[in-house]
Amino acid sequence: MEFNTNFILGCSAIGAGLAVIAGIGPGVGxxxxxxxxxxxxxxxPGAKSDVTSTMLLGQAVAETTGLYGLLIAMLLLFVKPLV
Amino acid sequence: MGQGVLLSESADIDFMVHGVFSYSFFGHTVWITTTHVCVLIVMLVIIGFCFAANRAVKHASEVPGTFQNIVELIIEMLDNMIGGVMGKFSPKFRNYIGTIFIFILLSNISGLFGLRPPTADYGVTLPLGIMTFVLIHFNKFRYQKVKGVVAGLCDPWPFWAPINIIGDVAVPISLSLRLFANVLSGTVMLALVYGLLAKIAIIWPAVLHVYFDLFSGAIQTYVFCMLTMTYITDACTTDG
Structure with missing residues (x-):
């Protein structure tokens, strides 16, 4: 029982580490x-403010997939659904 | 179980929601958490500002004073933002979008003042997403009528309807998760810095606060309101 719990926690940590690899995609995007x-x-150069705000909006939306990965990592580490 | 495996149990790292006190509600134990307290504080700040703004506008002078100027600046900025996206539908939704904009912005920024940002709790962002969802579909039925809604569901072909329904349901989930995860990641980062680097975290975390609380919070507020407005405008437009 003791072994099992610790084993699952260790695997959860590995899974969390793997989940945040999702951060590569948004970084590239x-x-x-x-x-x-x-x-x-x-x-x-005249359209600088428009371009900047559009870019920030698009980047914030593109960031979502990376944040899903982060969320999975958080769930695995702190909510411990598998233990 | 597993001390040392998880940092949250060994080091002094604290970013979870805590219960303040519990009471019994028809046999269920209901907790008042730090999120409730922080939402209450944000609400009190907004209400106080509203009273002050109301007074300033009621006694408005021809040459505006400092506070009146600030209030007018905020309202003009919100009006421009909403009018630019929603066009002729903007008068109807100005109040709602302005309210959620100010609420989310203050919630995100409240991390600066030592509160746990209320938006870093999924129980706060999911209702915001659901409100957007209800508004989208209410306006869809109101402007496009049942016929337009059915036609929109069977967009390319009739058997495509399940996928369109999944797409509709995903909207509030992705909206709320985006806001939640962004604010939560900032909260976790700062908690890690203050917990693990407590000895050398002296002045430089201010830079992180500027990025995670101010910049990220403002951007996510803007994104949430922008997407809400785009979806609602989409639902209001009848395109044959």
Missing amino acids: QGIAAGHAAAAVGRN
């Missing part, structure tokens, strides 16, 4: 968005 926004501002 936000980088692409920021790059394109920078290019757009370079081409049309």
Whole structure:
């Protein structure tokens, strides 16, 4: 019983670590968005504020998938659904 | 069980919701938690500001004073934001969107003042998402009528309806989870910094506060209101 509980907790920690790998996707996506926004501002400096607000909105939406990964990690570590 | 495995039980890290006191409600134990207390504090701040703003506007002068200027600035900013997205539907939803904007913004920022942000509790963000969901579908039935709603469900083909329904149900969940997870991640990060690096966490965590509480909180507020407005406008527009 003791072994089982600790084993599950350890596996939960590994799973949490694996779950936050989801952060790679949003990182790449936000980088692409920021790059394109920078290019757009370079081409049309007058539209800087519009481009920036659109970029931030899109990045915040793109961040969601990474946050789902984080949420799973949080659940595994602190709510311990499997124990 | 498992001390040392989880940092929350060994080090002095604290970002969970705590119960303040419990009472019995028809045989169920109901807890008043820190979230309730923080929501109450945020509400009191908003109500106090509203009374002050009401007084300032009632005694409005031709040349506005400092406080009147601030109130007018806030209202104008909200009006511009809402009018820019919703167009001709904006007068109807200005009150609602303005209210949730101010509430979410103050909730997110309240981490700066040592409270646990109320929006870092799923019990606060899910109702916000559900309110958006109800508004979307109420307006859909009101403007597009039953025929338009059925036509929207069977959009490409009739057998596509289950997928459209899943898409509709996912809206409030993704809205509320986005806000919740963003604020929670900021709260957890700051709790880790203060818990694990307590000896050297002297002035520099202020930078993290600016990013996680102010910047991230403001952006997420903007995103939540923007998406709510977009969805509602979408539901109001009848596109044949």
